[in-house]
Amino acid sequence: MKYIPTVGLEIHSQLATKTKIFCGCPTAFGGESNTHGCPVCLGMPGVLPVLNKHAVELAMRMALLTNGEIQKRSYFARKNYFYPDLPKGYQISMFEFPLIKGGYIDLKTENGPKRIRFNRIHMEEDAGKLIHVEGDIESYFDVNRCGVPLIETVTEPDFGTLEQVSLFLNQLKELLIFSGASLGNMEQGNIRVDANISIRPQGQKELNTRTEIKNMNSFVNALAAIEHEIARQTDIVEQGKKVIQETLLYDPVHGIIAPMRSKEEAHDYRYFPEPDLVPVFVDDEWIDRIRSELPEMRNEKRNRFIQEHGLPEYDAEILTTSPDIAKYYELVIGEGADPKKASNWVMGEVLRILNETRITIDEFKVKPSMLAELLIMIDNGSISGSMAKTVFDEMASNGRHPKIIVAEKGLTQISDxxxxxxxxxxxxxxxxxxxxxxxxxxxxxxxxxxxxxxxxxxxxxxxxxxxxxxxxxxx
Amino acid sequence: MELFESGACDLAIKIKTGTISSEEVTKAVLQKIEQREYDINAYITTTPELALKRAKSIDIQRIQGKDIGLLGGIPMAIKDSIITAGIRTTAGSHILENFIPPYNAHVIDKLLDAGAVIVGKTNTDEFTMGSTCETSYFKPARNPHNTGRVTGGSSGGSAAALAAHECIAALGSDTGGSIRQPASFCGITGIKPTYGRVSRYGLIAYASSLDQIGPMTKSVKDSALVLSVIAGYDNRDSTCLNEPVPDYLTEIDSGISGIKIGLPKEYFEEGLDSEVCDITMKAVEIMKSEGAEFIDISLPHTEYAIPTYYLLATAEASANLERYDGVRYGYRAENPENLYDMYCKSRSEGFGIEVKRRIMLGTYCLSAGYYDAYYRKAQKVRRLIKEDFDKAFKTVDAILTPVSPTPAFPLGSKINDPLQMYLADIYTISLNLAGLPGISVPAGKTSDNLPVGVQFMGRVLDENLLFRLAYALERNVGTSLTYEGAVV
Structure with a gap:
């Protein structure tokens, strides 16, 4: 018999605010343990949360980009459970009254268009981190991530294929990054995925029992886990047994799926409205302002690159893979470099070095003005193209200006x-x-x-x- | 001693003008503490050295011609549910027995800015859950008017410290009557301001939507003075109101002629002690003679206030107290077998019986399957109780009621009967549910020489009128400093 999978996703995305959602501590990744903390995010007695408005605005951007309905009035709620990484013993989240209801993303699949509907997008705070050192009987707590703002995007169970899941995740990530709502950095845990999965025989309408796989921190893992789980459930059903509802974890190293917690520990989160916060009121004026401030999204950017800079579609596609690269490119041509030649260099040399050295464009030592300077030197014949590559490599390694490198090495081209x-x-x-x-x-x-x-x-x-x-x- | 017949207003002027030094006043207060604490237990922690050092520095500032603030040099007692940087803050609990916070409550910053001298942290029921101060992990406070009687609670320590002259002014906190009821029992004045009038930042939370900090003092004017210092907007508390703070003292003796006062019939029914009723009715006569007009009113949902309160307050408390888990600060049980065991033991050993009772109640009422029947329904009733007041305040400007059904009762007489205990708050709880201000002011004494207060309730942010009404009564009855049998 043929079985049809049904998948729904919950995606946690870290919002790109400078400070935490309920206090003024920085959200920056990679700080020394327990350096981004204060009485509020440490859950000391008597302290109170104060909502970071910018976090709300970043969530609102996502609503506007996915046709979600921003609620005029929404409430935070306490989600109660004990865990050492949760200082207050409850997480401030949203439950009955989320900030955003509905919305959707349209996919272009090989079999035609497919719409993935959202149930909701709500805001919440992240928990801290526990550090377990092997051989040490004690565990350690790091407060830095406590109170980092998240949005949780909950889809309807609209996915029927892995292709849809893959397209969706990439499209959502693109929206998150281009809207500026999130840095979308998977390695730093900026996006984490939970999946609800069930299978049913072809022809059956109602959904069967589902399982949930939690906390997948890469799209590759998420896809592999879903594929595994569909196969596991198919095996169970084919053996004439029943799938039981449980929460699972995927181990990407061994490629296995195992239950996360047993039934006895099943949580009753006892949600209730957070009395320390007032409702979030959003009026049309605020929504209009956020709409007017929406950054240029990838499609718009790509089309503009083709029209404004006369780039081939291929170039425009590559240069808009991230807003940072696109911005870098535009700064280079803003300094007077030829658009097509600049494109060749950014796509070729710049991306090559970023990939090789695994750094971000912000950390890249060749600033846009320096690359522009180099390209102009090639154009006016003061340096050859092949020589320029040597100079570029040196710029990338020590951040010095091309003219200085050329002068020092006597590399000036002979055109006389x-x-x-x-x-x-x-x-x-x-x-x-x-x-x-x-x-x-x-x-x-x-x-x-x-x-x-x-x-x-x-x-x-x-x-x-x-x-x-x-x-x-x-x- | 003459010094103790002066309140904060008088002493602040005397210190400002150099008639008396803060050091002298502080020393006198510290001496009283030394004399009285053995049988009063008003304080959990005293800070004599800090207080004297601070008093001296205030005196020096005055001599240098600096503005020492509205409360410059006044020795104050702070309820131990209010966070004080560098001073142990226990909330009356074993679980915070050794907790020294690194930050100040907003009100403490305000008091210090206004020149106040903190002499210590006062006794309270554990996490302010109680009506007698007997659930304190430390020894219960005793009523200075009769040390065999309770002080009331939970701000019993502050009330007792004032009545025994172990401080000049104090702060309390009120979730269901915790300022007003001990004020009545100990013969002092206490006001629960409008919810949001005073920042809750640094008030150890019991029930966040009901908690409010307020002054407890020896006179009405002193309460007005202290409230004018601590009230006002604080951006660290989202529920704090961004409204200007009036000078409560300017209009305080402008009289009450023509003020319409309601008498809610539900507050004078079965259960009200006859002496308390008489004293309350005498207060009504006094207010009439001052020009007030009385109108019979009804607050029909009053009988639901206590059950509503014990569902909502305990639900919020069950979450508010989850942070005491032994992980980051506070009491941690020794040698736990595992994480779960550490939680269970730390909390079982760290919390007292009343706190555990309320955590259980609140957890139950929020549990899956019970939320709608309890928590959600209680929220609906809360709205009805509030609407009772809205309706009443269309016809009257204020409401006069008893504070508590009885005067201070003997220690130990109700502690094992939680339902009886909960009834002690029957006249004060509705106001917290409605978020309105209420003041408790001494109105007389029983034949046993126990003080009894009456309560004035007001509209949102109408503390000004409450002070005027209370002051009008006080002018006739006297303050705890002057009336017959005052404990000096």
């Missing part, structure tokens, strides 16, 4: 005709045989002569000029 003619004359005189052959029709020997000139000038000769003069002098 008189000087070039002297060298070329020397080359012609010392290679009479080749000259003979060239004249008798073997014109592809021109490359040989150019090579000789380059050798004598240690690559500094302007190749175009050399070509022109050589042809003149050999004819």
């Amino acid at each position: 005709k008189g000087e070039l003619k002297k060298v070329i004359r020397e080359v012609i005189e010392s290679n009479p045989n080749e000259v003979e052959k060239y004249k008798s029709g073997k014109t592809n020997l021109i490359a040989f002569f150019v090579g000789q000139v380059m050798k004598m000038t240690r690559g500094k000769a302007n190749p175009q000029e050399v070509n022109v003069i050589l042809r003149e002098m050999l004819s």
